[in-house]
Amino acid sequence: MRPTYLTRVLLLAVCCCVAVCDLSHVEDMKSQERFFLSSLGLSGRPRPAGSHQSRRHVPSPLWRMFRRSESVQAQESDPCMVSEYGVRGNIIRYVQDQGRLVSGWNSVCQACVEKQLFFNMSVLQPVELLSLAQLDVKFHWKPFRPASLLQGPRTLSVSLYKVIRATLRGANPQANRRLLLSQSIQLQPEPISITMDLTSLAENWRKPGRNYGLVLEQLPLIADPEELLPFHPGNSLPLEPAFTLPLIQASLVAVSLNPHQCRSRQRRSAVHLPVTPSNVCKARRLYIDFKDVGWQDWIIAPQGYMANYCHGECPFPLSESLNGTNHAILQTLVHSLDPHGTPQPCCVPIRLSPISMLYYDNNDNVVLRHYQDMVVDECGCR
DSSP, X not given: OOOOHHHHHHHHHHHHHHHHHXXXXXXHHHHHHHHHHHHTTOSSOOOOXXXXXXXXXXXXXXXXXXXXXXXXXXXXXXXXXXXXXXXXXXXXXXXXXXXXXXXXXXXXXXXXXXXXXXXXXXXXXXXXXXXXXXXXXXXXXXXXXXXXXXXXXXXXXXXXXXXXXXXXXTSOGGGGEEEEEEEEEEOOSSOEEEEEEOHHHHHHHTSTTOOOOEEEEEEEXXXXXXXOOOOOTTTOOOSSOSSOOOEEEEEEEEEEEOGGXXXXXXXXXXXXXXXXXXXXXXXXXXXXXXXXXXXXXXXXEOSEEEOOEEEXXXXXXXXXXXXXXXXXXXXXXXXXXOTTTSOOOXXXXXXXXXXXXXXXXXXXXXXXXXXXXXXXXXXXXX
């Protein structure tokens, strides 16, 4: 039997209604996600630029700090103090170098090779207070042949300059630079690191139009100039060098404090929630898996956490275990006399604790952040 015109209209109306309801639900979910991310101090959901294969590995110091934050020894420490650096902060970023290697010897120093360093400080939000910006430059000799150590000292002079203004075409770039560091390093089997505090300079980089970056200059210190190898763009060198220029890996460790997310409070203690069924107000187990909410593409660790929630009744008379206030005790008394006119007190969290999260931001920087009030430890009647 063919459907009538009225039936077809009704079916179309039902389908449209379902579609509108689904669209409304999706918009509500997106609105809730934006609200939650805003409460975490994020302007939006991070969307890392690179693929999983091309993303930067988590630096070892960040892994150590993350694991320490989850350890028992850290439970009583200040969540807004980064003990590894001795500064206040609840956000630690490894800001990637976005500079480039200059192709060819420069005109001022014929034997020099220059590497431009640039760190985008706009990743810090205006509310954040910068506590520390530490430059970390690693020099890797690849390929390295131990026999080259026996041929005599192989020393590299390294100079670091801050760029104070943009250089016009044809002008001398040296006039727009100020020397920050001059140091000699020797060829070694293991990578060599140079660190430097750039907090005041990085704070100035946060101002629009003030970030011109740095220039790292390398000069091999050897007796015979003929031992110098021709420079190849991309810092790739042949396998038979008399003096191998190192590969350079630079990052900026930025520690900042979001004061709105840093309140004085106790750290999490070991809480073992009961599994026995009960209708009385108490903390219940709730595990949040970040894969379930579609955040596994930007959150590195943890993959999820035990968030818990409060649920249950606040019956009369309130026992001491229900952590009721004087107001809640009186409210339960009135509720017992007038159950339809006065509701019971609500079962709500009264003690929460923080968690730490490692994640990628929109620029593929690795960020370690401490978030308060993420785990329900104890419930009470209010």
